[in-house]
Structures are given as structure tokens and as C-alpha cells.
Amino acid sequence: xxxxxxxxxxxxxxxxxxxxxxxxxxxxxxxxxxxxxxxxxxxxxxxxxxxxxxxxxxxxxxxxxxxxxxxxxxxxxxxxxxxxxxxxxxxxxxxxxxxxxxxxxxxxxxxxxxxxxxxxxxxxxxxxxxxxxxxxxxxxxxxxxxxxxxxxxxxxxxxxxxxxxxxxxxxxxxxxxxxxxxxxxxxxxxxxxxxxxxxxxxxx
Amino acid sequence: xxxxxxxxxxxxxxxxxxxxxxxxxxxxxxxxxxxxxxxxxxxxxxxxxxxxxxxxxxxxxxxxxxxxxxxxxxxxxxxxxxxxxxxxxxxxxxxxxxxxxxxxxxxxxxxxxxxxxxxxxxxxxxxxxxxxxxxxxxxxxxxxxxxxxxxxxxxxxxxxxxxxxxxxxxxxxxxxxxxxxxxxxxxxxxxxxxxxxxxxxxxx
Ligand SMILES: [Ca+2]
Numbered sequence: 098x099x100x101x102x103x104x105x106x107x108x109x110x111x112x113x114x115x116x117x118x119x120x121x122x123x124x125x126x127x128x129x130x131x132x133x134x135x136x137x138x139x140x141x142x143x144x145x146x147x148x149x150x151x152x153x154x155x156x157x158x159x160x161x162x163x164x165x166x167x168x169x170x171x172x173x174x175x176x177x178x179x180x181x182x183x184x185x186x187x188x189x190x191x192x193x194x195x196x197x198x199x200x201x202x203x204x205x206x207x208x209x210x211x212x213x214x215x216x217x218x219x220x221x222x223x224x225x226x227x228x229x230x231x232x233x234x235x236x237x238x239x240x241x242x243x244x245x246x247x248x249x250x251x252x253x254x255x256x257x258x259x260x261x262x263x264x265x266x267x268x269x270x271x272x273x274x275x276x277x278x279x280x281x282x283x284x285x286x287x288x289x290x291x292x293x294x295x296x297x298x299x300x301x
Numbered sequence: 302x303x304x305x306x307x308x309x310x311x312x313x314x315x316x317x318x319x320x321x322x323x324x325x326x327x328x329x330x331x332x333x334x335x336x337x338x339x340x341x342x343x344x345x346x347x348x349x350x351x352x353x354x355x356x357x358x359x360x361x362x363x364x365x366x367x368x369x370x371x372x373x374x375x376x377x378x379x380x381x382x383x384x385x386x387x388x389x390x391x392x393x394x395x396x397x398x399x400x401x402x403x404x405x406x407x408x409x410x411x412x413x414x415x416x417x418x419x420x421x422x423x424x425x426x427x428x429x430x431x432x433x434x435x436x437x438x439x440x441x442x443x444x445x446x447x448x449x450x451x452x453x454x455x456x457x458x459x460x461x462x463x464x465x466x467x468x469x470x471x472x473x474x475x476x477x478x479x480x481x482x483x484x485x486x487x488x489x490x491x492x493x494x495x496x497x498x499x500x501x502x503x504x505x
Pocket of ligand 1: 350381382445
């Protein structure tokens with residue numbers, strides 16, 4: 098796509114890698130997740146999911162752990178799934194896919210973040226998210242779990258029901274909310290119990 | 302969806318508006334824009350578009366006008382299209398739709414931003430974006446124009462070709478890039494001229 102005048106003009110050439118990267122990341126819109134939209138019309142993709150949780154980081158900012166830098170969390174969430182452009186989305190309850198996910202995502206990061214100047218700063222945010230140890234990463238991970246929980250509740254069990262998931266597995270999956278969004282944790286536990294009562298989640 | 306334990310527990314009830322809002326904004330994923338994805342497989346929606354340009358705000362941060370607060374721009378871009386949940390997307394070259402767009406969007410903002418505590422801060426960001434007068438809003442608007450330009454180039458003219466758009470109209474549409482992302486403006490003009498040469502944009 099990078100048109101001829103653009104590629105040939107030495108004054109414009111330095112822009113080419115960044116504009117090419119802007120199109121490269123468009124591919125995240127084509128990475129399908131398992132989660133259904135709230136209206137049940139289709140599954141969501143990783144780009145719109147990233148928008149959703151970055152926006153939730155703003156909406157729930159006053160519930161973030163003390164010391165959280167919400168703007169940093171937003172940046173982290175915008176890039177947290179970029180590696181899926183190469184590695185695809187790995188379903189949370191897919192034990193096999195999870196075993197080699199790290200290796201696939203690391204290869205993807207090696208390629209993607211080398212494409213632009215300053216890519217290593219974005220990569221560092223993704224690595225921090227993935228480690229999940231800083232306050233910022235804890236808040237970010239909590240939001241990344243909360244959104245599919247809400248969507249599963251909105252779609253009468255969604256992927257939980259599709260895959261026959263049990264209460265203990267949902268609780269484990271949602272555990273990052275206990276530390277990253279503690280104010281919401283009792284509500285999450287109540288919602289999971291409601292989902293069991295409704296038959297959307299197994300009662301183990 | 303807001304499950305019975307959650308709605309009935311007075312300790313959890315204050316969370317309900319925020320969790321309901323989190324599901325309300327999921328509807329932005331269902332608002333279709335005219336622009337095609339870079340791979341031409343389908344048109345994009347406003348949620349993934351918002352993700353795309355918020356991420357571009359990070360990737361192109363070093364080209365932002367002096368004094369730009371990039372984190373503020375990111376926040377602005379995350380919410381800039383929320384009013385489309387009620388008002389829909391108005392195509393840039395649709396003269397009729399544009400006449401009442403402001404009124405429709407203002408009504409949408411009245412409803413949406415009243416749903417959550419702190420909504421007026423998010424609304425102020427949207428209004429600043431819409432006015433396009435501050436340095437932050439200028440950078441934000443430039444990104445909002447750049448992304449569809451790149452997607453139209455990637456899809457051999459995309460919506461320009463579909464609607465027989467002329468060079469002068471594309472230039473006018475892209476004008477916010479001249480002030481908000483001046484370093485890229487010569488590249489944009491070159492790309493538009495290339496698009497005319499390729500027959501994707503009319504030559505007027
Ligand atoms: Ca827009």
C-alpha cells in the first residue's frame with residue numbers, strides 16, 4: 098500500500114515503518130476471541146476487546162488499587178494483545194493451547210516490536226502486563242478478566258455454558274480481580290454464585 | 302444481567318451503574334463504519350476503530366505537536382465515538398447525515414454520560430475532541446483522519462472509490478492532519494496524489 102511517492106521521497110521515507118505498522122496492527126481486528134458480545138450477535142475480536150477494557154480502566158479508575166497510574170494501565174491494555182496478531186487468541190480454559198502460548202507470544206513480540214522506533218517501550222508494557230506483578234499490571238489484569246465475566250453474564254452463561262465450565266475454574270480465572278480490583282471482588286463472587294444457580298456454570 | 306445477589310446487596314449496589322455502563326458501551330462494537338479493514342474482509346466498527354487510533358496515538362507520539370499530552374489524547378480517543386451508540390456513525394462524505402449529526406450526538410451524550418459517576422469528565426473530553434481547537438484535540442483529530450486514509454490506501458481506494466470521491470474532498474477531509482500531525486502532512490498529500498494516479502480518487 099505504501100504508495101510510490103511516499104516510498105521514493107527521502108524526506109518521507111522515515112515515516113514508512115510507522116505507517117506500515119499502523120496497517121500491520123489492523124490485523125488485531127481479525128483475531129477472534131471466544132467471548133460473545135453482550136447482545137449475543139457474534140464473538141468479539143481482540144481489537145474491540147482491547148478498546149473495551151482500556152475504556153473500563155477510565156470508568157472504574159476510582160476503584161483501582163492505591164498507587165495505580167491509570168494512564169499507564171490504559172497504554173498497557175491498548176498493546177496487551179498485539180502479540181495475538183501472530184500468535185492468535187488462546188482460550189482461557191484451553192489447557193493444551195496454554196502450554197505453548199508463552200513461546201508463541203514471545204516470538205510474535207520479537208517480530209512486532211522490532212518494526213517501529215520505540216517498540217521496546219511498548220514491549221516492556223506488555224511484559225509487565227503478562228507478569229502481573231506491579232499494581233498497574235494487577236489493575237490491568239483484573240479488567241481483562243472482568244470484561245468477559247460481564248459478557249458471559251449478559252449472554253446467559255456464554256462461553257462458560259458452551260464449555261461446561263465449573264465454579265472453581267471460573268473463580269480461579271477471576272482471581273486477579275481479588276487483588277487488582279478488590280472493591281469488585283465480592284460482586285464477582287456473588288455473580289458467579291448467581292451463574293451457578295441459573296445453571297450457566299457447574300456447581301463443583 | 303445484573304444478577305440477583307448483586308442487585309440486592311446494599312454493599313454492592315453502588316457498583317451496579319458502573320457494571321451496567323460497562324455492558325452499555327459494548328454496543329459500540331456493533332456500530333458499523335464505512336471504512337474497510339486493511340485486508341478488505343469487512344467494514345470496521347467504531348470500537349475497534351477507537352482502539353486503532355488510540356494505539357496510533359502511542360506509536361506516533363514523537364510526531365505530536367509540542368505540548369501535546371499523549372495520555373490525555375488516548376483518553377479522548379477511547380471515548381470520542383461513544384455517542385455513536387445512540388447516534389450511529391455518520392459517513393464523512395454524507396452531506397445530509399452531517400446536518401443533524403450534532404443534535405443527535407448531543408442527545409446521546411446527555412443520556413450516556415449521565416449513567417455513571419464522573420461521566421461529565423469523559424463528556425468534556427468528547428466535547429474538546431469535537432471542537433478540535435486544543436493541541437490535544439488537534440492531534441486526536443489528525444489520527445482520526447489518518448487511520449481511514451491508510452485503510453483506503455490498503456484497499457485500493459476503499460470508500461473513496463465506492464463513493465467516487467474527488468481529490469479536493471479528500472484533501473479537505475484530511476486537513477486536520479496539517480495542524481495536528483504536521484510531520485505527516487507532506488506524506489498524506491503525496492499519498493492522495495498517488496491515489497488519484499491509481500484511479501482510486503477523482504482528479505478534480
Ligand atoms: Ca472516529
